[in-house]
Amino acid sequence: MRNKSRKIYSMLFLLLFLWGVLWEAESVYAANWGSVELTAEEAVLMDADTGAVLFEKNAEEKGYPASITKVLTALVVLEHTSPDEQVSFSHDAVYNVDRGSSNAQIEAGDVLTVNDCLHALLLKSANEAANALAEHVAGSREAFAEMMNEKAKELGCTGSHFQNPSGLFSEEQYTTAKDMGLIAIAAFHNEEFMKIEKDLRYTLSGLQRLPEGNILYMEHKMMLPESRFYDSRVVAGKTGYTRDSGNTLLTLAKEGDRRLVTVVLKDKSPYHYSDTSAMLNLGFQETEKQSLEDAEGFLEKIRAELVEKGTLTEETKLHFSSKVMLTLPKGETQEGISYLLLEEEAEKKEISAAEAKASDSGMPDAKDSALPHIVFLLDGRKVGEANLYREQNIRVMLSEASPKTKAAFFAVTISGFTIMIAIAVFLFGGGALYGAKNFADERKRRKKWKDRRKKRLEEMKISEEEFRILLEKRKKEKKN
Numbered sequence: 001m002r003n004k005s006r007k008i009y010s011m012l013f014l015l016l017f018l019w020g021v022l023w024e025a026e027s028v029y030a031a032n033w034g035s036v037e038l039t040a041e042e043a044v045l046m047d048a049d050t051g052a053v054l055f056e057k058n059a060e061e062k063g064y065p066a067s068i069t070k071v072l073t074a075l076v077v078l079e080h081t082s083p084d085e086q087v088s089f090s091h092d093a094v095y096n097v098d099r100g101s102s103n104a105q106i107e108a109g110d111v112l113t114v115n116d117c118l119h120a121l122l123l124k125s126a127n128e129a130a131n132a133l134a135e136h137v138a139g140s141r142e143a144f145a146e147m148m149n150e151k152a153k154e155l156g157c158t159g160s161h162f163q164n165p166s167g168l169f170s171e172e173q174y175t176t177a178k179d180m181g182l183i184a185i186a187a188f189h190n191e192e193f194m195k196i197e198k199d200l201r202y203t204l205s206g207l208q209r210l211p212e213g214n215i216l217y218m219e220h221k222m223m224l225p226e227s228r229f230y231d232s233r234v235v236a237g238k239t240g241y242t243r244d245s246g247n248t249l250l251t252l253a254k255e256g257d258r259r260l261v262t263v264v265l266k267d268k269s270p271y272h273y274s275d276t277s278a279m280l281n282l283g284f285q286e287t288e289k290q291s292l293e294d295a296e297g298f299l300e301k302i303r304a305e306l307v308e309k310g311t312l313t314e315e316t317k318l319h320f321s322s323k324v325m326l327t328l329p330k331g332e333t334q335e336g337i338s339y340l341l342l343e344e345e346a347e348k349k350e351i352s353a354a355e356a357k358a359s360d361s362g363m364p365d366a367k368d369s370a371l372p373h374i375v376f377l378l379d380g381r382k383v384g385e386a387n388l389y390r391e392q393n394i395r396v397m398l399s400e401a402s403p404k405t406k407a408a409f410f411a412v413t414i415s416g417f418t419i420m421i422a423i424a425v426f427l428f429g430g431g432a433l434y435g436a437k438n439f440a441d442e443r444k445r446r447k448k449w450k451d452r453r454k455k456r457l458e459e460m461k462i463s464e465e466e467f468r469i470l471l472e473k474r475k476k477e478k479k480n
Contacts, residue, residue, distance in 0.1 A: 026259060030379045031336065032329050034286040036278040041246075041266035044177040047277040048188040048252070048259035050384040051375075052327035054283050057177040060159055063265035066240030067102065067125045067168030068250040069175075072183050073195075076147050077133050078192050083115040085136070088332070093131035096141075098168050103126050107208040122193075123236065126218040130166035131454065141165060155182045169242045177263045180250055184261035185219040187236065188252050197236035197252075222251065222273060227271040233280060247272040255284050263294055290325035292376070292384065293334050302374065302388070305341065311371070317391040326376055326384035336379065341372040 042063050048189065053059070091108040104126035106112070112120075114136070120129035134144035141164055141283040148162040157179035163172045187193045200218040207214055221227040222234040233253040240248035249272040260283045262276050292298065299318050306312040324332070355436045374383040 013152055014080075022283060031332050033379070033381070034329065036275075036282050038275045038278065039268055039271035040264035040275045042177040043264045043267075043275060043279065044181045044262070045283050046178075046185060046260050046261050047283070047287075047327040048185045050159060050289065050325050050327045051185065052383045053178070053181075053381055054260070054287050054327060055279055056178065059181075060176050060288065061398055062159065063176065064169060064173065064175050064242065064245035065167055065175045065265070066169070066242045066245040066248045067167040068180060068238045068240040068248045069162065069165070069173070070121050070125060070130055071180075071187050071238050072148055072152060072162065073130055073133065073144075073165040074122055074193055074196075074353055075183070075186055076139055076144070076151050076191060077114065078190060079151070080137050080147075080436075081114045083113060083118075085114045086111050087100075087114055087117050087136045088133050089128065089132045090135060093135055094128045097127040097166065101166075101168065103128055103180075104204060105207060105209045105214050106132075106204070110207055112204065112206070113219055115196075116204055117427045118196050119199060119216060121205060122196055123199070123202055123218050125219060125239065127166040127168065130164075134165040151246070152183065154475075155186050157182055164415060167242075169244045173237055175265075177265050180263040180265075181261055184250050188259055188261060194236055220249075220251070222276065229270065229277075231277060231280065233284070236282045241269075249273070249276055251276050251280075251375065253280050253284075258284065258289065261282065267368070286330055288330045289325050289327055290334065292337075295320060295324055298339060301433060302339070302341070306371075310392065319389055319391060320374075321387040321389050324376070324384060324386045326378075328378065332378075337383070338377050340375045340377060342375060343372050 034055070038057055040057065042057065042058040042061050044053065044059040046053055089106055089108055089110045089112070094106060094108045097103070102125040104120040106120070106123045106126065106128050112132075114133070117129045118134050120126040121133065131141060134141045138144035138147055144165055145163050148165065149160075152160050152162065157175070160179040161172060161173040162175075163170050168174070189202045197218075200223060202216045204210075204214045204216060218224060219239050220234070220237040221229040222231045223237065224230055226464050231253070235254050236254055237249065237251040240250075245266065247264070247266050247267040247269050249262075249267065253262070260280060262279045262283075264272050264275050267275060297318065303312060303316075303318040306318070307314060307316075312318065326337070328334070371388040371390065374386045374388065375382055376386070
């Protein structure tokens with residue numbers, strides 16, 4: 001009897017133990033995100049199309065960017081210049097650099113185009129080009145640094161501060177791997193930047209030091225077919241190094257319809273390349289893009305939340321501005337997807353709308369554009385993002401519009417009715433006789449044109465059908 005009781009208690013204990021293990025496993029269940037071992041102290045892997053963070057290592061720790069800073073410099077320059085603008089190199093731009101640092105043999109007094117300077121900046125990492133571009137755009141390096149910080153903030157960077165356009169070491173010039181990832185994504189979406197990066201070599205002409213020209217070569221070895229680090233997926237990037245920052249590397253890669261970016265900080269050579277390759281393999285091989293499955297369900301939840309907050313009215317319909325894509329581990333379900341409303345993004349839109357609005361423009365209030373940015377999460381990790389727009393009926397639009405907008409609307413409406421009445425009178429009154437006369441004249445013109453064409457074909461001794469075949473043939477030849 002005792003043995004039987006012991007067996008029962010043992011079975012119960014075992015069942016309770018198994019139940020506890022299963023319950024704990026379920027409660028701590030997480031998506032199967034892959035991982036890699038890196039030499040770099042800080043690193044990030046991100047999807048350039050969804051904004052998803054696929055891997056990170058101390059990605060929000062402070063680090064020094066070195067010359068990958070020049071990617072942000074290029075973005076600011078591209079935003080405020082045209083490629084053919086002339087850039088004059090001052091003595092300060094050429095000589096206010098660290099001794100022995102990267103340069104393109106440009107001398108004070110040289111004049112190059114913005115396009116020349118950007119090639120020197122991104123291929124050769126020329127510090128004098130960074131300085132000259134900064135002076136050309138903002139008047140001074142200090143003023144340009146302010147523009148860099150504004151741009152970084154606009155891109156969502158929260159842990160960075162830039163003090164110079166070249167990346168030369170300064171305690172006040174710092175960033176994070178994640179911030180540089182956001183800058184890299186912006187570069188990937190900039191056509192002019194990508195166009196420059198396609199040139200693996202470029203010749204600077206008209207230099208005082210090298211009248212025959214200076215040939216610049218891409219320094220990112222993963223882009224060079226002859227290098228042992230070559231990776232056909234890598235389409236753009238920037239190297240960096242100072243004694244204090246170590247090796248830094250920013251890389252943009254494409255495979256099929258997917259675009260990924262990687263950043264490593266505080267790395268060692270040549271491991272900055274192998275670390276980058278390992279992250280790209282992880283991203284391309286172990287993750288995939290999926291479209292958001294329950295888009296309507298999420299929209300309804302978001303709409304209800306915004307209605308409760310007073311951002312939307314009950315009548316307002318809400319839509320995602322485009323198809324929402326997520327980046328997840330391969331084969332992962334979307335069961336655990338959640339979302340965040342980023343109100344700060346809405347406030348930025350509201351301020352921008354308010355600043356852009358003229359006092360007498362009669363446009364709707366700025367709050368019309370103040371919809372939050374949506375970030376989708378899995379296990380607390382960003383896997384996608386989306387913007388919203390509202391679809392309003394006329395009654396809601398008028399209730400939120402300014403008095404001038406309402407007056408304009410009614411004026412247009414009244415004018416519209418007036419025009420419709422005038423058209424009706426024209427068509428069904430005396431205008432009908434005028435229209436009938438024009439119709440008869442048009443028939444005469446067409447008959448005359450057909451007779452003339454028939455006569456011309458007879459002179460050419462070809463039939464109507466042969467003429468049509470000839471026309472089709474000529475159209476095809478023009479297209480080709």
